[in-house]
Amino acid sequence: MHPPLPFNARAAQALREKLGMAHGHVAYGMRSSFGTAHVTPEHVAAWERGTAMPDAVELAALAGALWCHPRELMGRPRTLREHRIARGIAPEDVARGTGLPLDVYVRMEETGWWAGDKRQSAKLGTLLSLPPRDFIAITGLEGELARLLTEAVSTRWQAHVRAIAKLISVDRKELHEPLDAMYHEYQALMAATLSRAGGSTASGEDGRRYLEEIVDHFWAYLPE
Structure with a gap:
């Protein structure tokens, strides 16, 4: 049910x-x-x-x-099923549009677990007009996004723009300000941690918390 x-x-x-x-x-x-x-x-x-x-x-x-x-x-759609209903599209049309057997697609809706490949995921995003945040959540790519963002704020964010833009299907230019701001936020936390620790390389609680919530920080910065 x-x-x-x-x-x-x-x-x-x-x-x-x-x-x-x-x-x-x-x-x-x-x-x-x-x-x-x-x-x-x-x-x-x-x-x-x-x-x-x-x-x-x-x-x-x-x-x-x-x-x-x-x-x-409707309020804000949360699940694959809710996004489909919000768009007024039948399950048969989504299955056909993504190249999935109907019973396979329906099972994905019922379990809340999208198991399509990259090509099918891209077609799903286009068919349902999914905003980047919803696309990432529905297709189970939050872990990959968190990994890329962690590397971006920890090293040189410019080197990760292309991969992040490709993952969430946005123009690279839209990522420059968010990633730059997040990089400086994280580096400021690390600098404060090092100062308090007298030169220790421990990451610190603030830095760990920032990385744990890094996807939420990213969406807060990214324009709708």
Whole structure:
């Protein structure tokens, strides 16, 4: 059983009110045009109050009744399944677009474990229009990104721009300021550690913590 989808109740209510529709009008539209015969005005009201959550079929039907895209009714997508639903794409289309058998793709959604190769991952990112942060998280590349970032702030960051840009599919120029800032932050922590330790080469707690959180630091610096 899938966890509830992130749902923006305020957005749903605002769209309904903008269209001048009552809960009954929305429910009728969902039943008559989108195959959700069980939906009543009480369902719509409960979704808006946050006392109930629509499932994937109900969310798609609600978006259709409100003349909007499913992503307009969702909070920030977190999982592969949620990103697919936010884009209004069927599992069959993602499987076909990435070159995966349908049952293999569906299993990846259910387990939350993406196992596609680099080519399939790139196609997935394009198909779902995944921002770099979501692409890295969904395709399981956070460990590789953390390794490259650690090397960048520990040595000469310019030497790692190309590999990082290729990994997250962004222009190299966008990485110059974030990596330079992170390099100086980390080096300042290390200099302070050495000063406090009287010349010791121990990395220090602050430096270790910075490296443990280095991916989060990176996303905070990278422009959306």
